[in-house]
Amino acid sequence: MENSSGPYRKKIDEMSDLMKDMLNLTKDLQLDFSNTQIAFADRSDKELNKTAWLFGLLNHQWLVGIGSKIGLAAIKLHLPFVQGAIKNTIFEQFCGGTTLLEAQKTIDRLQRSNIKTILDYGAEAKEDESELNHTMNENLRSIEFASKQSFVPIISTKLSGLGRFELLESVQAGVAFTEETKSEYKSILRRLDAICHAASTKGMSVFIDAEESWIQDTVDHLAEMMMKRYNTERAVVYTTCQMYRHDRLQYLYELYERAQKEGYLLGVKLVRGAYMEKERDRAEEMGYSSPIHATKEATDEAYNTALRFCINHHDKIASCNASHNTDSALLQAKLMVERNIPRNHPNLMFCQLYGMSDTLTFNLAAAGFNAAKYVVYGSVREVVPYLIRRAQENTSVTGDMSREYRLVADEIKRRGLKM
Template sequence: MAKRLPTTALRLFSRRLDTAFSSSFAVGSQPLKLEPAAPTIVDLDDHWKLFASVSTSKLLRSSVNLGFVANETFVDFGMWVMDSRLMETTLVRDVILKTVKHTMFDHFCVGETTEEAGMCIRKIHKAGLRGMLSYAVEHTTNNDGCDRNLEGFIRNVEFSKSLPPSSVSFVIAKMTAICPISLLRRVSDLLRWQYKDPSFALPWKLNTLPIFTNTSPLYHTLEKPEPLTPEEEQDLELAHKRLQKLCQKCVDLNVPLTIDAEDTSLQPAIDYFTYSSAIMFNKDENAIVYGTIQAYLKDSKERLFMASKTAENLGIPMGFKLVRGAYMSKETRAASELGYDSPIHSSIEETHSCYDDCASYMLERIADGNDAVVLATHNLQSGKVAALKARNLGIQRGNPKLEFAQLYGMSEALSFGLRNAGFQVSKYLPYGPVDMVMPYLLRRAEENRGLLSTSNVDRVLMGKELKRRVKSLQFGKAGDELHEGRNRHTIAQIPQQAPRFCSYT
């Protein structure tokens, strides 16, 4: 088991983030901000340039859908319906799923099949964006389902290579789809107990990176768990083999794999699977396996530092996707029921500050030739600050170790603004049957409660661009064709050699 990080090392971590770029960054309980006089390289004001690659019909649909998801009454009712016993009635369920398909599904997902997903990727690639391809299966309870999901993930990797070169930046997988949920919970309990009691033996445990800190939510395991049964150990071995088969396919086809995060009751086992696989497959400065850090957790900064430094000491290149997190209500409720404080920062400002500190640290790591990061953020300020820091650190355009990302259907202005500034930008693209994608859609509905300001920015800018097109008679087929012609001109104006930099929540 990895040693716990000394307090002095954590102080050095905080100082480094504080002093690395003092003109724009400050570590503390407040979010990091651009100084009033500081330049910005991400223009989010020019709606013509931002949405030059988007058709009028797409703009109109997006504006309407964002209006719906910004309405909390609508979201509350929709979540209640989708999570109610009404879904158990076949006729009602069919009506609900059809309604969802033509509203939230069409907005946040890219189709039900690989063919539909491929069409979307080709469109956004022409617009200068890339895709993180996610076959959106999760929460499996048995080995048969895990085997089927693995085949889906394998097909997803193979499919990515049939698309235009560089149009797919990552493929996404969830451990809950290839390892039974009950086993993930058992492994998490055992890992937590071993952290509390290092003498507690886990004979099945592979080499891994640090998973816990002294501030990690260990309250999920209050009593010493029983060892894995022979059947559970066999299932654990099967889960390892599934992930290793997927990783090997990604290595063979040179497609990076990002493993998504879950809530803290399951995350220790997911980190264990992710890090043990990274040790096996991340070679020669090429990070194929990426883990996910959720910055709304109080222990996230320390865990990121410990994992990255341990990987460096082992000579293993490591990649991380940095997000804010999507399980806030569930985490707070679970901690409260057990009589513990929430593992999530007590304010959104503290979460913003933690995210920006972690992003700053990872950008410095990249500038020093270490690690790789996907900065998945919908926060406009975080995007602007990270972009400016990347430029000042001299991170070159096209650097494969740096990617910005936003969810499909969200923060379009930020995506296009970062693209126009010369960064590599990806959209997270989930696809699959509507009923299979429902858990993802429920999380997006819940997450939008905290993203109303961002969606309002998109709606305002989209509205301005729609008005401009109406005034210019740029609507319908002719308008879209004219707009696409202007888009080609606009994208051609993006510098081929951006000045010393490149380029969830």
């Protein structure tokens, strides 16, 4: 080290201070995200070993790449043995069940750890009217099902499951309606309104997921329309902000101002984002500036700034911190405790995907925070695109253990088991 008083020394001092702050924060909050005993308390030794085996496979990038292509092709060819293999491995890890009744076991299991369930029917990118209506009806069934359960307060839906993607894209691009597309667009409104109305009357809420930037303006418009209609007394409808987009922080501020002016409670789910490579590739291909922050640090800063804003206005914004980032989870927990906001405040929620980041969800719930799992359900065929994304997220590019694999391995070691 060249100079103990130079930039290197300063960096080490900053890291040392951060570690001290983390230790003090953990003690004050009674919250330890390294506690795998709590995170995997509901898993038997056999289940834990199976999870380790699965994440071990997912840790190989080449295997996930080949498996994704073969899996998609086999599902399209209706090969039954492939569906069975998927259902007993990756589906079992990341999905709650093929039907609502199957998902009940997952809901009950989470409830025993004081964790809520956010139900999501996993169908994506539907095209014809019968498929789109089926998705709407399944959403309505999930609302009816969830309304009878105290630990399922919210369902999630995608606009691309309620209307043709190409239509949503053409609306955003300003393409003039024909009589046919005008009728189609009205059908999207009808489907979305039916879901939000059912949620309103049943005491439920609805997350409207964010999607690709080239349809997101259309999604935003429809989400705002539903919030204005149904969020007069409580947050029935939540929109979603993907904070890896460099325009989303300003959008959040403007959205809040509109909600205040028009007299409704803002509902916001914060995520970092799910389509980074797709967004950047399209921007490069079509010759426009990427909507994504140039660095991860910029995304993190935008996300945490948005988080602070929502917490500062939690009386007028119902928010969900839907992140797998430990620092963001700690930030919200810290701010809530410092400001004496009840840990189970209904306007401040944490949420992670089922099958991932159990050290966050289970430890937050054990510490009394309002924590939930995002539980996807549906037939194996319908959820394969979702499962491929989960597999790719848990693949190690560097050859090191992925985070999920490492945490499971830590718990296996703590139990004195062999991998």
